[in-house]
Amino acid sequence: MEQTNIENTFKTLDEMAELIEQRLELPYIDSLTKGLEFLFTGEILENNNNLLIQSLEKKSKAIQLESLEQEEIRKAIQLTVLKGMQGATQQQHLITPDTVSMFIGYIVQKLIKPEKTIRLFDPACGSANLLTAVLNQLTQKVDSYGSDVDPTLIQLALMNANLQKTEVEFFHQDSLSPFLLEPVDLVISDLPVGYYPNDVQADQFELKADEGYSYSHHLFIEQSINYTKESGFLIFVVPNFLFESDQADKLYGYLHKHAHIVGLIQLPESIFKSESSAKSILLLQKKGPGTQAPKQTLLAKLPSFKDAPAMNNILAKINNWFKEEGI
Ligand SMILES: C[S@@+](CC[C@H](N)C(=O)[O-])C[C@H]1O[C@@H](n2cnc3c(N)ncnc32)[C@H](O)[C@@H]1O
Numbered sequence: 001m002e003q004t005n006i007e008n009t010f011k012t013l014d015e016m017a018e019l020i021e022q023r024l025e026l027p028y029i030d031s032l033t034k035g036l037e038f039l040f041t042g043e044i045l046e047n048n049n050n051l052l053i054q055s056l057e058k059k060s061k062a063i064q065l066e067s068l069e070q071e072e073i074r075k076a077i078q079l080t081v082l083k084g085m086q087g088a089t090q091q092q093h094l095i096t097p098d099t100v101s102m103f104i105g106y107i108v109q110k111l112i113k114p115e116k117t118i119r120l121f122d123p124a125c126g127s128a129n130l131l132t133a134v135l136n137q138l139t140q141k142v143d144s145y146g147s148d149v150d151p152t153l154i155q156l157a158l159m160n161a162n163l164q165k166t167e168v169e170f171f172h173q174d175s176l177s178p179f180l181l182e183p184v185d186l187v188i189s190d191l192p193v194g195y196y197p198n199d200v201q202a203d204q205f206e207l208k209a210d211e212g213y214s215y216s217h218h219l220f221i222e223q224s225i226n227y228t229k230e231s232g233f234l235i236f237v238v239p240n241f242l243f244e245s246d247q248a249d250k251l252y253g254y255l256h257k258h259a260h261i262v263g264l265i266q267l268p269e270s271i272f273k274s275e276s277s278a279k280s281i282l283l284l285q286k287k288g289p290g291t292q293a294p295k296q297t298l299l300a301k302l303p304s305f306k307d308a309p310a311m312n313n314i315l316a317k318i319n320n321w322f323k324e325e326g327i
Pocket of ligand 1: 150
């Protein structure tokens with residue numbers, strides 16, 4: 001992977017998005033999506049602006065898709081998405097940071113044997129940065145699925161996957177409504193945090209709030225467990241306060257009934273804007289024949305990703321935990 005390839009691709013994608021932003025007066029993220037679509041199809045839909053098309057054709061010549069690696073394309077797209085989301089007020093629209101995606105990829109490789117073909121699902125896939133970052137780390141055959149309610153982000157996710165030549169089946173829907181999807185072996189998801197406004201839909205879930213709005217992150221956990229095979233694994237990015245909220249007892253009770261809590265790993269606070277927005281990685285296994293709770297839950301607090309010796313130390317401890325648990 002070449003840093004200059006990533007930088008040059010980012011620069012061109014950014015210029016294309018800015019051009020569309022100016023000419024079509026669209027927000028940057030929507031313009032980026034259209035730019036990626038142009039790169040993939042050579043067309044820009046709903047537009048007869050020949051001047052724009054000519055300028056895009058000229059600019060896009062600087063990107064030689066065939067000579068780029070999947071990770072170079074993903075990282076360049078990620079940089080443009082990050083630019084587009086700068087100052088985003090809605091926290092749930094944020095892209096999953098690379099460091100977190102890489103760490104989740106490492107955990108997946110520990111949990112799933114490389115020779116096994118798997119079905120993988122991200123029900124809050126956003127731009128598909130987390131999903132494709134994990135897919136790019138896996139060596140086995142993976143049938144992958146992603147869903148998001150946001151029309152721009154799901155289109156962005158589709159173009160992101162297409163340009164990386166990664167096959168993903170995307171659903172554009174509220175992920176708390178039913179899916180036409182057979183259960184999967186593994187769910188990975190950076191969950192949207194907050195209240196879920198649809199009380200009628202929330203009523204379908206054991207984890208609905210007894211009073212008032214339900215927490216969407218709780219309902220996402222239940223929905224994900226519903227679409228996971230028995231004994232399958234789930235890896236979520238969750239707020240640190242998950243087990244301290246007013247509905248935490250209900251969540252505990254539900255998890256105790258349906259899953260094993262395999263681990264809870266606190267991410268470095270330095271990668272989040274504030275202590276209250278800091279997150280952890282929750283590892284679950286859906287109960288199934290022969291599954292049992294780990295002898296000891298994996299509890300860890302990650303140091304700054306920049307502190308290599310401390311990071312190596314904690315990874316050695318985590319590797320040791322997997323060995324002792326026989327996973
Ligand atoms: C933290 S972001 C995920 C970022 C993603 N992992 C990435 O790398 O780009 C959470 C996502 O949940 C989506 N979301 C929120 N509520 C949803 C719902 N009810 N159904 C489906 N997606 C939802 C948001 O649109 C957002 O893209």
